[in-house]
Amino acid sequence: MAQLELQGLRRTYAGINAVDGVSLHLAAGSLVALLGPSGCGKSTTLRMIAGLEQPDAGRILVAGQDVTHLPPWSRRMGVVFQSYALFPHMTVEANVGFGLRMQGVGTSERLRRSRAALDLVGLSDHAGKKPRQLSGGQQQRVALARALAIEPTLLLLDEPLSALDAKLRDELRVEMRILQRRLGATAVFVTHDQAEALAMADQVAVMERGRIAQLGTPEDVFERPATAFVATFVGRSARLPGTAHGTTTRCGPGSHGSTLHTATPHHGPVTLFIRPHRIRLLAPGAPALDGFPNVLDGTIASIDYTGATVELVLDTPAGRVPIDLPADDPAWRTLTPGAPARAGWEPSHTMAFPA
Amino acid sequence: MTRRTGLLLCLPALAILALAFLWPLGILARMSLNRTEDGRLFPDITGETYVRLAEDAFTWGLTFDSLRLSAVSATGALLLAYPMALFLVRTRSRFRAALALAAIAPLLVSGTARVIGWLAILGDQGLVNAGLAALGLPRQPLINNWTGVQIGLTESVMPYTVLALLAGFGRLDTALEDAAATLGARPLSTFWRITVPLTLPAILGAWILAFVLGMSAFITPKLMGGGRVFVLATEIYDAAVQTLDWPTAAALAMYVLLLLALILAAQSALLKRVGT
Numbered sequence: 268m269a270q271l272e273l274q275g276l277r278r279t280y281a282g283i284n285a286v287d288g289v290s291l292h293l294a295a296g297s298l299v300a301l302l303g304p305s306g307c308g309k310s311t312t313l314r315m316i317a318g319l320e321q322p323d324a325g326r327i328l329v330a331g332q333d334v335t336h337l338p339p340w341s342r343r344m345g346v347v348f349q350s351y352a353l354f355p356h357m358t359v360e361a362n363v364g365f366g367l368r369m370q371g372v373g374t375s376e377r378l379r380r381s382r383a384a385l386d387l388v389g390l391s392d393h394a395g396k397k398p399r400q401l402s403g404g405q406q407q408r409v410a411l412a413r414a415l416a417i418e419p420t421l422l423l424l425d426e427p428l429s430a431l432d433a434k435l436r437d438e439l440r441v442e443m444r445i446l447q448r449r450l451g452a453t454a455v456f457v458t459h460d461q462a463e464a465l466a467m468a469d470q471v472a473v474m475e476r477g478r479i480a481q482l483g484t485p486e487d488v489f490e491r492p493a494t495a496f497v498a499t500f501v502g503r504s505a506r507l508p509g510t511a512h513g514t515t516t517r518c519g520p521g522s523h524g525s526t527l528h529t530a531t532p533h534h535g536p537v538t539l540f541i542r543p544h545r546i547r548l549l550a551p552g553a554p555a556l557d558g559f560p561n562v563l564d565g566t567i568a569s570i571d572y573t574g575a576t577v578e579l580v581l582d583t584p585a586g587r588v589p590i591d592l593p594a595d596d597p598a599w600r601t602l603t604p605g606a607p608a609r610a611g612w613e614p615s616h617t618m619a620f621p622a
Numbered sequence: 623m624t625r626r627t628g629l630l631l632c633l634p635a636l637a638i639l640a641l642a643f644l645w646p647l648g649i650l651a652r653m654s655l656n657r658t659e660d661g662r663l664f665p666d667i668t669g670e671t672y673v674r675l676a677e678d679a680f681t682w683g684l685t686f687d688s689l690r691l692s693a694v695s696a697t698g699a700l701l702l703a704y705p706m707a708l709f710l711v712r713t714r715s716r717f718r719a720a721l722a723l724a725a726i727a728p729l730l731v732s733g734t735a736r737v738i739g740w741l742a743i744l745g746d747q748g749l750v751n752a753g754l755a756a757l758g759l760p761r762q763p764l765i766n767n768w769t770g771v772q773i774g775l776t777e778s779v780m781p782y783t784v785l786a787l788l789a790g791f792g793r794l795d796t797a798l799e800d801a802a803a804t805l806g807a808r809p810l811s812t813f814w815r816i817t818v819p820l821t822l823p824a825i826l827g828a829w830i831l832a833f834v835l836g837m838s839a840f841i842t843p844k845l846m847g848g849g850r851v852f853v854l855a856t857e858i859y860d861a862a863v864q865t866l867d868w869p870t871a872a873a874l875a876m877y878v879l880l881l882l883a884l885i886l887a888a889q890s891a892l893l894k895r896v897g898t
Contacts, residue, residue: 339803352795
């Protein structure tokens with residue numbers, strides 16, 4: 268049985284469907300990321316699961332029980348808010364123990380369990396402090412401990428890392444995932460950061476205008492995006508507009524255009540998507556290699572060294588083509604902006620969506 | 623900004639304060655040390671006005687009545703204003719601005735006009751008593767006594783408490799109440815454990831403001847008390863204008879100032895303790 272099930276959840280604000288028929292199954296112990304741009308309905312969906320907002324239609328089931336009309340205080344869901352929402356007038360320990368206090372757990376038991384929750388996030392030494400005496404990362408951990416202390420049926424994370432700087436965000440992301448796995452918590456994670464969603468989640472639900480555009484494993488949404496929106500939102504790509512006739516597509520203007528190949532047939536106006544790590548940098552003027560029937564000639568627009576990879580951008584008549592090279596590959600060292608270059612890739616790595 | 627430019631920027635305000643507040647205050651302090659005899663003023667330096675006032679049980683009665691009146695009306699105004707301010711801060715209604723304006727609209731009307739309005743409502747032939755009579759109930763004396771003054775004063779300080787609360791509620795984050803709810807707190811529990819503690823500084827500030835305004839209120843006790851309600855403010859007025867006993871008026875004014883200073887000091891000490 269699914270730990271969480273959403274059935275046709277809908278929420279309307281001023282005539283606009285903020286959430287428009289969201290359905291979802293979530294197995295116990297797994298983590299689903301609701302991924303999408305702001306205004307896509309991901310936060311509203313989370314708030315409806317928490318009971319902080321009422322759906323206009325649809326049902327929410329937790330472990331088979333309909334909780335759609337239960338108030339938030341009867342749902343026992345651990346929520347980590349974007350702003351953490353720690354109670355500023357209470358100590359860290361009182362914050363973590365608040366949920367247990369509301370459940371009527373006795374003082375000594377409450378102390379023991381809130382200490383245990385603080386231990387989980389490595390903050391037992393800060394129990395007596397007020398939230399404002401802690402750093403952003405520590406506050407985030409307290410918020411997580413507070414949500415975990417009530418032994419929630421679901422863990423709901425609303426952009427829990429977005430207020431932190433990049434390095435800390437990565438560290439806490441790993442910590443959170445390890446903790447969630449260890450406790451076997453079923454979790455819904457709302458984020459607009461695709462890298463975060465791919466790294467954390469068992470299932471990613473990419474949301475667009477109140478609907479789930481695609482639900483799948485991180486690999487599914489990255490490698491096999493269902494729509495042009497998903498392909499655009501998750502990961503970078505070369506995006507080349509063109510006209511398809513079967514497995515060939517004409518891209519670029521008239522005589523300067525190129526014929527590119529796709530593995531599956533398409534017809535009419537399309538946009539081709541190719542991931543930067545699938546594209547090879549070839550010598551200019553070199554004949555098309557076996558396996559790289561798709562080639563585009565252009566000039567190098569930029570060379571960005573980012574540490575492990577070097578991100579090139581090629582300007583071609585068909586459009587801009589980003590290429591990721593391993594920094595170990597010495598090829599990029601001889602490149603200069605403005606120099607001619609050729610990009611090549613396989614038809615099987617070419618995704619096409621109707622434009 | 624350096625210390626000096628800061629000081630420079632404060633200069634106009636300080637100058638006005640010195641000219642319009644400290645200077646007259648000095649004159650008042652000096653006046654309170656004068657002596658009157660048979661309506662004639664002697665420019666002495668003597669504390670005998672203070673001594674006479676301190677020995678007079680009437681002064682202490684006045685003090686008690688004034689403090690009680692101000693405290694009760696401040697508390698009443700706060701209790702009425704708090705839910706209103708909380709609603710105004712929360713609501714997403716498009717009438718929010720209009721409602722906020724309505725809450726403080728009484729400030730746009732002169733105090734005298736408002737008192738006259740109350741007389742029409744609370745008077746012997748007023749709305750309330752007409753209603754009571756229609757129900758066959760005995761009429762209640764609601765003006766020219768403490769009840770009337772209490773009602774009028776509560777109403778007259780309420781817009782200020784709404785304003786003070788609204789200003790203080792700025793930092794009230796609704797996510798905190800959401801968090802409390804998800805942790806199992808029912809609305810009433812959230813209110814007492816989260817909302818009230820977090821708005822305590824605003825509550826204290828609004829109460830003190832209402833209290834200070836109540837202590838210095840003159841029109842309402844004078845007009846709604848019908849000459850039967852005596853507070854420090856009306857007594858100062860009577861001493862200055864009716865009996866022309868300026869040293870007594872000045873000494874009472876200095877005394878009220880001292881009382882308010884003590885209360886403000888107590889408030890700031892309290893704020894330091896509750897301030898999160």
